[in-house]
Amino acid sequence: MKVYISGPITNNPNYKECFAMAEAELKVKGHTVFNPTIFDEMEGLDYEEYMTLDMCMLSMCDAIYMLNGWRNSCGSNREYGYALARDYKILEE
Numbered sequence: 001m002k003v004y005i006s007g008p009i010t011n012n013p014n015y016k017e018c019f020a021m022a023e024a025e026l027k028v029k030g031h032t033v034f035n036p037t038i039f040d041e042m043e044g045l046d047y048e049e050y051m052t053l054d055m056c057m058l059s060m061c062d063a064i065y066m067l068n069g070w071r072n073s074c075g076s077n078r079e080y081g082y083a084l085a086r087d088y089k090i091l092e093e
Contacts (some may be wrong), residue, residue, distance in 0.1 A: 001031050001062045001089070002032045002033075002034065002060060003026050003031045003034065003061060003064070004058045004061040004064050004079070005022050005026070005034065005064075005065050005067065006065065006070055006073075006076045006079040006083075007022075007067025007068070007073065007076055007093075008067070008069045008072060009037075009075065010047075010073070010075070015037070016037055018068075019036075019037045019067070020037075022065060022093065023035045034057045034058070036050075036057060039053050051078065054079065055082060058082060058083065059082075062088060062089060063083075063089035063091055064079060064083040064088050064089075065091045065092075066080065066090065066091065068093045
């Protein structure tokens with residue numbers, strides 16, 4: 001299954017570690033993992049441009065994995081709504 005990781009990034013100094021741990025856990029279970037933190041190295045993008053990339057990545061998946069704290073993240077809520085509307089499998093940490 002292709003799984004997109006969603007969770008709080010803004011104002012979360014440990015987000016890379018959280019996403020990396022989730023990615024490793026999902027890969028061990030045999031999933032193909034889409035981790036949006038790969039876009040961190042791209043410079044000059046604003047928040048909405050990052051969200052556009054994230055949503056494009058999410059559109060290629062079958063499921064979304066919601067990290068702890070996602071309900072407090074505007075971006076994660078947008079991703080959750082997208083996944084819910086498309087009847088994706090929703091997994092939670």
